[in-house]
Every structure is written in structure tokens, then in C-alpha cells.
Amino acid sequence: MDIEQFRKAGYQAVDRICEYYYTLQNRSVIPKVEPGYLKNYIPPCAPEAGEDFQLIADDYQNFILPGLTHWQHPSFFAYFPTACTFEGMIGDLYSSSACNPGFNWSSSPACTELEVTMMDWAAQLLGLSPVFLNSSAIGGGVIQTSASDSALLVVVAARSLYQRNHAEAKLEDLVIYTSTQTHSLGVKAGLVLGLQVRAINVKLEDEFSLRGDTLKAALKEDAKLGKRPFILIATVGTTSSGAIDNLPEIQEVAREHPDLWVHIDAAWAGVALSCPENRGKLYLRETNDFADSFCTNFHKWGLVNFDFSALWVRDRSNLVDALEVTPVFLRSKQDDSGMAIDYRNWHLGLGRRFRSLKLWFVLRSFGAEGFRKHIRRAIELNNLFAGLISESKILSLVTPSSFALSVFRLVPAGVQDDLSLEALNELNRSLFGRLSARQDIMLTQTNLNGIFCIRLVVGAVRTDEQHVRNAYDVVAEEAEGVLQAWHQTTATPSD
Amino acid sequence: MDIEQFRKAGYQAVDRICEYYYTLQNRSVIPKVEPGYLKNYIPPCAPEAGEDFQLIADDYQNFILPGLTHWQHPSFFAYFPTACTFEGMIGDLYSSSACNPGFNWSSSPACTELEVTMMDWAAQLLGLSPVFLNSSAIGGGVIQTSASDSALLVVVAARSLYQRNHAEAKLEDLVIYTSTQTHSLGVKAGLVLGLQVRAINVKLEDEFSLRGDTLKAALKEDAKLGKRPFILIATVGTTSSGAIDNLPEIQEVAREHPDLWVHIDAAWAGVALSCPENRGKLYLRETNDFADSFCTNFHKWGLVNFDFSALWVRDRSNLVDALEVTPVFLRSKQDDSGMAIDYRNWHLGLGRRFRSLKLWFVLRSFGAEGFRKHIRRAIELNNLFAGLISESKILSLVTPSSFALSVFRLVPAGVQDDLSLEALNELNRSLFGRLSARQDIMLTQTNLNGIFCIRLVVGAVRTDEQHVRNAYDVVAEEAEGVLQAWHQTTATPSD
Numbered sequence A, B: 001m002d003i004e005q006f007r008k009a010g011y012q013a014v015d016r017i018c019e020y021y022y023t024l025q026n027r028s029v030i031p032k033v034e035p036g037y038l039k040n041y042i043p044p045c046a047p048e049a050g051e052d053f054q055l056i057a058d059d060y061q062n063f064i065l066p067g068l069t070h071w072q073h074p075s076f077f078a079y080f081p082t083a084c085t086f087e088g089m090i091g092d093l094y095s096s097s098a099c100n101p102g103f104n105w106s107s108s109p110a111c112t113e114l115e116v117t118m119m120d121w122a123a124q125l126l127g128l129s130p131v132f133l134n135s136s137a138i139g140g141g142v143i144q145t146s147a148s149d150s151a152l153l154v155v156v157a158a159r160s161l162y163q164r165n166h167a168e169a170k171l172e173d174l175v176i177y178t179s180t181q182t183h184s185l186g187v188k189a190g191l192v193l194g195l196q197v198r199a200i201n202v203k204l205e206d207e208f209s210l211r212g213d214t215l216k217a218a219l220k221e222d223a224k225l226g227k228r229p230f231i232l233i234a235t236v237g238t239t240s241s242g243a244i245d246n247l248p249e250i251q252e253v254a255r256e257h258p259d260l261w262v263h264i265d266a267a268w269a270g271v272a273l274s275c276p277e278n279r280g281k282l283y284l285r286e287t288n289d290f291a292d293s294f295c296t297n298f299h300k301w302g303l304v305n306f307d308f309s310a311l312w313v314r315d316r317s318n319l320v321d322a323l324e325v326t327p328v329f330l331r332s333k334q335d336d337s338g339m340a341i342d343y344r345n346w347h348l349g350l351g352r353r354f355r356s357l358k359l360w361f362v363l364r365s366f367g368a369e370g371f372r373k374h375i376r377r378a379i380e381l382n383n384l385f386a387g388l389i390s391e392s393k394i395l396s397l398v399t400p401s402s403f404a405l406s407v408f409r410l411v412p413a414g415v416q417d418d419l420s421l422e423a424l425n426e427l428n429r430s431l432f433g434r435l436s437a438r439q440d441i442m443l444t445q446t447n448l449n450g451i452f453c454i455r456l457v458v459g460a461v462r463t464d465e466q467h468v469r470n471a472y473d474v475v476a477e478e479a480e481g482v483l484q485a486w487h488q489t490t491a492t493p494s495d
Helices: A003-026 A053-067 A086-097 A109-126 A147-165 A185-193 A212-224 A247-255 A269-274 A284-290 A317-323 A356-391 A421-437 A465-490 B003-026 B053-067 B086-097 B109-126 B147-165 B185-193 B212-224 B247-255 B269-274 B284-290 B317-323 B356-391 B421-437 B465-490
Strands: A140-144 A174-179 A196-200 A228-235 A261-265 A293-297 A309-313 A395-397 A405-410 A444-448 A451-457 B140-144 B174-179 B196-200 B228-235 B261-265 B293-297 B309-313 B395-397 B405-410 B444-448 B451-457
Touching: A003 A053, A003 B003, A003 B086, A053 B086, A053 B109, A053 B356, A086 A356, A086 B003, A086 B053, A086 B086, A109 A140, A109 A269, A109 A309, A109 A356, A109 B053, A140 A147, A147 A174, A147 A185, A147 A228, A147 A261, A147 A293, A147 A309, A147 A317, A147 B185, A174 A185, A174 A212, A185 A196, A185 A228, A185 B147, A185 B185, A185 B317, A196 A212, A212 A228, A212 A247, A228 A247, A247 A261, A247 A284, A269 A293, A269 A356, A317 B185, A356 A395, A356 A405, A356 A451, A356 A465, A356 B053, A395 A465, A405 A421, A405 A465, A421 A451, A421 A465, A451 A465, B003 B053, B086 B356, B109 B140, B109 B269, B109 B309, B109 B356, B140 B147, B147 B174, B147 B185, B147 B228, B147 B261, B147 B293, B147 B309, B147 B317, B174 B185, B174 B212, B185 B196, B185 B228, B196 B212, B212 B228, B212 B247, B228 B247, B247 B261, B247 B284, B269 B293, B269 B356, B356 B395, B356 B405, B356 B451, B356 B465, B395 B465, B405 B421, B405 B465, B421 B451, B421 B465, B451 B465
Parallel strands: A174 A196, A174 A228, A228 A261, A261 A293, B174 B196, B174 B228, B228 B261, B261 B293
Antiparallel strands: A140 A309, A293 A309, A395 A405, A405 A451, A444 A451, B140 B309, B293 B309, B395 B405, B405 B451, B444 B451
């Protein structure tokens, strides 16, 4: 493809993306395809001769688009939506056009420099302490792929620091602390590194928040066993229910355990810190006071196209000390001078894409006020949904709604006390089965200490009041269907 | 930005990218900026109110472009060039527009399915054995970010497998084997995982290839010490000199060490397997016969925009067994049925971008024959350069030229025997200093067992004969300059 052919194909791609967004809400959220569908349309090996790009572009429309789950659909309420923006797309396009694996300053100065500044913009937007800014020259921020990558990286840094301070420590005795509600990133870090993970129990009555006393008891117990907990992954806004670990209590405990690195995983909820009214509930002060690292994903609720996991550390030397390995062929005079950050020592791989461009485009185009408006709007819409659930006679919230997330289940009025947890779970699995069979809406399930629940998360840019009301109507209608079927099954012949 | 504003900004981005490529060869390869330059143009925090996108797009042109190292410049011969294509850009744009973190089949079926098929296309293009194909349902391929990520992943899989087979093994006794010429990815995997790394010595007289006897001796020695080497990272095309480890000999040794996972890192040279004439030299048969995993980066020489590191394993269950952790909120009926690959268990993080689209666009638009043509052209151009060096009286190759890579140094004719290695190195550091001070060309340095060398790699799509000849002229001219200065310094007063 030459330059003029690119111009033509590029215009067409832009036009087709416009068309995609104009028609998005008429599409089904979930594609009507079965595993293996694509084999019918794509040959098993590459063509020998080159093909016309128009044919290729058409095949994307005909075979790929119909097989995508539309995360940007206004009725996508599953997982955590990725709030992707046109600004982000243009950022990705420019980034791809000047394609380079900017692993250090000299391999592409603008890539490092814009990332340095954008991570400071983002930190200030969220109200993070100046100690986390790159301009502090002590702490600093860096883009990772996902919150799992961010957590894995800080576990590595924390382990390396712990080993430097305790040369006698065996890897077999090290323990990663999480709660039972921590995202799978905790267990996965343990699997990757071959280290033990202890998931500390959290309770429904605490709204699944990790408490100081429970942490303290675990530390005491493990100390007796000769185990060495070296990092706690605390969560601000868990995936299952949006629970927030009790950072003030954890801070008290951590004070007496200076070897325990505390990482705050605020993958989803962290961007809500942009609005001052959320900062108390999200324990910003405590994060600023004592967290060793903090992560939030701008690619979830934060308007930046996947991927953009933002990670900050209080002391950058802990990353570099753990990971620095600079062979001769990667050296340059600027990097050696220490005048520039070498981001290759701030992540696990080597090459990295130019992702800061997306955040720059988004934050300038929306402005801080536009960013906050987007966050507040999602919270309002979720409050609307949570309110409808609360008013319902057959549905109820399992935990208080959390920012843009509601966790609910079917609980038929009047019969709650008569039904076992398992029977209620069965009804709710049935409800979720009905919802999953639909293609016009997408929600996900979860399990909270044995309670089968359904999650709804607002966050896609195009979601509006009508979509949230419709979501409630769909849920209520399917719930009625489940109840009718249940009444028929449980009805005695004499009824 | 609404849909019509995106159309406008998108067209403009396409036009500006066209302009960038029309003018690329008139730009300097290396930007004329000093560390910290961008602070002068970008305020320290995000604007409160949104800005007009035209202003933002102009700032990209004015402040970012001039700070990029132009990896696509025809005179970029540093590191390993990333051969980015327009097809790849359009792939990235479509991918960003339907933005989703496709971590499993149901989160976006087309993402998983196209990756499954594209990795099979790529495997067949390179001549890999059917055992590595996804269609084998035993082995399989997956996209990773960089070769460092690929290597780290297989080290984790190999360690996990070893631990399952040797429950008594302590992490402290495990050893990762590399050669002294292995890319930093080996040492980094050791740092990340807290495991020992043993870099086995390779020699100039073996052209820096790891030999079977050396490996065997190391294994014997470590066995006596109670150490447990569990993986060997062998290289086909090292970064420093393009050396190829002796896979036939390694295969012989590995036969007697079934616990030793052998990973082939062909990050750069692997795509040359697309041309049958290279397969013998690159030991394809041995890779197919016994390698446990194989990696090559299509984002280097393989026409696909960064990032696209292709990794294949002989037994996919080793990845899944090491990494599977599926919480309830990530479960779905399709994934549970085992009918689809869950790529979240095939890499270290969770979310993943839709990268297979780029390879699909590239391989269809170029065709297999177009892909091979690109590879052969770079080899021819490098042969041209290596030929000019060989004919020179003051420059000489340090190792035989390897595919698209030449490693050379300044060796003044007639004085070679009189000069110590250190004195020659000093001359070459001076030559590299002069070359690095220029902005019209970019090369990188390396060190081969104490010999300071300069590397030139062909691979950028727009590099042509004139650019290679010019590169030689520039090197020769600067080398003459170094010699003149040296003669002046060493001239006796009576001269």
C-alpha cells in the first residue's frame, strides 16, 4: 500500500468508524456467533499473492464486526466498561503511524517525555500527593497494560526490596496478602512468581471491606509460622461489589510493619478521585499518607482507549533496583547521564507503545471539568438504577451501590425467610441465564461469600438514562419470568 | 468530540500521516532535542476547560513530532528497525475504534478467533511444524508485547512444570540458562522471578554460537552443586551479532535432560524463516523437532506495527496449568465448555488488545510472496553494506554479516598488529561518538567479548540502495576523520 492508497483506505476507515458509532445502538451488544464461527470465513493460511485492500476492509465489516462484543454499546453493563473516545482513537492512530518501541529516552525522546508529564497530569487530576509525581524525582508514574500487570510489577519490586533488606529470607516463606475479594490479579501474581498468596477473609457485614483487626491477626499468625508477608494488595473498589478496604485501619497496622509494602489497586474506582466529593470515601488522604503504590485504569471508566493502566510508586528506586539491566546496545549518553527516566526499568518487558498521547488528547479535549462530568454522570445513572432496584418488590441490592456499580439479586418479597440460600441462588442463576441468553444487553455475574449476584456497571460513554431504565425493565421482566416459572414448579396440584 | 468532529479530525490525521511519510527522508533521524525539552511546551497540569481539537492536533505536529526518533526513516539502522506499514496502522485504528480488552472468548469472540487463526497463518508462513499450530489443539500460538514478555512467560511455564514434577525443588536452586550473548530478556526474567541466571560463555571463534559441549559441561557442573537448570533460552539471531546457537548440538544434549525446557528466542531473525533458503541456517528442523517454545517479533522485521511478539508453545497445557485462575465474574458458558481458547491464561496480565487484525491486514495485502520479498530485499541491502565494509582498507566486519545485520569496526590497515585491543576500542568509541553526534543517520554500538563494535541493521520499509550506500559513505568519512585525528595525536614532533 503506497501513501495515496493509505489516504484512501484511511478515509474509508474513518468513515466506517463513524458509521459504526451512528448505528451502534441498533446492533446487539453480544454477537450472535458460536465458538469457531470465523473458521467459516477465513482460510487456514495466508494468501500467496497480495490482495486488494478494499476486499480486506470489506471482510472486516462482514466477518469481524459481527463477531465483536460491543463494549461501547450503550447497553453494555458487564465487567467494567471501557469508556473509549474518538480522541483516544486518534491518539492510537498517530502513535501507530510513528511506530517505535520507545523503551528509553533516546529511542524516542517525546515518548518518554510525554509519558512523564501525562502521568503528572493524571496524578494531579486525581489529587494524588506531589510525592507520587515524576517531578518529585523520587516517586513517579508509569503506564502499564492492565491492573494485573501493575500489581505484578509492584509485587516484584516489593519482593526485591524485601530480599535486599532480609538476605536470609527464602522465597518459599514469602507471602502476598490479599483479601478474599481482591481481583484475580493477586492470585495470578502468586502463580507467576511462584509465591504463596494468603487471601484474608472479609465479611458481608463489613460490606466486604478488609479491616485492620483481621489483617493484624493474620500478620501475627504468620509471624509465628515463620512466614514473611511482604506486600498487601488492598483494593479501593473491588470488582465484585466495589468494596473499599479500610485504609485508615490498615494504615494503623502498617505503621507497625514497615516491611509490608501496601499497594492500592483502584483499577476501576480510582478515576472517581477526580471528583473531590469522592475523595473521602475512596480514602485519598490515607493513600497519599502511606501507600507505597497506587494503580487505576484510565482505560476502564477514564475515557482512554484500552490500554492505559496508570501506576504510581512512592519511591521509583524500588522499581529500578529490582529491574535494571542495561546491556551495551541499549546505552546512550542521555540515559547514562540520569537526566531522563528510563521507562524500560519501570516495567517487566522492554519495548513500549506511545500510549501517553491518548491521555493527552483526552484530557485536553475534555478538560478536567469534562472528565469529572463524565464520572459524575455515570454515578448518577447508577444511582437511578440502584434506586429502581430498591423500590422493586422482587429485586434487591446485595451491597450498597458503589459509584457506578450495583450488585443485586432476585429476592421475591415475602418468601425470603422461607428460602434457603441455595434455593435463592438457583433462582438467580436462572435469572442470569435468561439475561445472558439475550443479545440486547450485557451484564455479568459474581459471587459474594456464597451469594450468587448480578452486577450492573455504568461507564460506556454513550449510556444514557433511557438505556439504564431499559436495563432495569429488562431485568425486572426476566425476573418476573423466573418467578412465574418457579411458582409453576412449586405450586401444589391442589392450587 | 462528536462523530462529525471525529470524521474531520480523522481525515486530518490521515492527511498528516501521508505528509509525514512524504517528507520523512528530509527529516533528521534523531531529533534535535535535549532531555526535558517538552516541559517548555506543555503545562504542568491538565487544562480545566476542554480545548479545540485543532489546537491539540497542531501541538502534536509542533512539539511531539520534532521530538520523535524516526524509526521509519530510511536511514534508521539502529537496534532492530520496526518495519511498520500502512496496513498495520489501519489495523490499529480499527482495533482502537472497537476498543475492548478481549481477555476471553465471550468478552469479544472475534478477537480470540482471529488471533487463533492468525497465529496459525504466521506459523505456516515460517514453516513451523503443525504441532505448534492452534489447530493442533495441543500446541498453539499467542501474541505477546515483546520478546522479553514472551521469554518471561515461558520461564514461568517452565518453572511451574518443573515444580510440579519435582515437588522437593526449592526456588533458590532453580537456574535459568542463557548464553553470554543472550538478550537482556534472560537476565530480566531472572530479576523478575527472583531466580538465578547462568550465562554460559560463547566464543568469537564459534561466532558467538552456544555449543553443545559447553552446555553439557555447565549442566554437569550444576548437577554436582545441586542446582536445577530448568530452562535454556537459546537464541537464533542474537541482538549483538546475529549469532545462532548450535541447535543440533543443543538437541543432542537436551535429549538427556528431559526436564530442561528449551525456548528459542528468534526475536529478530525468526521472520527470515519465511524464505525457505534461510531455514537450514536458522535450524528450523531442530526447532520443529525439539523446541518447547519459539518466539519471533513481527514488529521488528516482519512488517507489523509494534507491538506483535509471536510466541508458540509445543504444549499449551503448560501455560494454562501455570496461570489459570478464573474467578466467577470472568466465567462464561463458552469458556467453560473448553470450546474456545482463553487467552487470559496464555499471558501474564489479563486484558489484551486486538492485535491480530494488524497481521491479518499485512499478510493479506502483501501476500506471503510480498512478505518474503521484503525479507530478501533487506538481506540483499545488508549484503551490499557488508561487501563495502569488506572492501574497505580501514573498516572490517567483526563477525560474518548475519541476514540484515552487519557488525563492524574501524581497523586501520597495516597497524592492526601494533595496536592493543584497548587502543582499537578507543578509536571505535571515537568513531561511534562521531556517528552518534550526527542526526541524519542512526546506528547502535555493541560489545563482543571485549571488542567494541558498531551495528548496522537494515529493515525499515523505506530503506533503499541509496540509503545503504550513503550509510557506508558516512561511516567511511567519519572513520577517516577519526584516523586523521589519531595520526595527529600519535605523530612524533619530527614528522
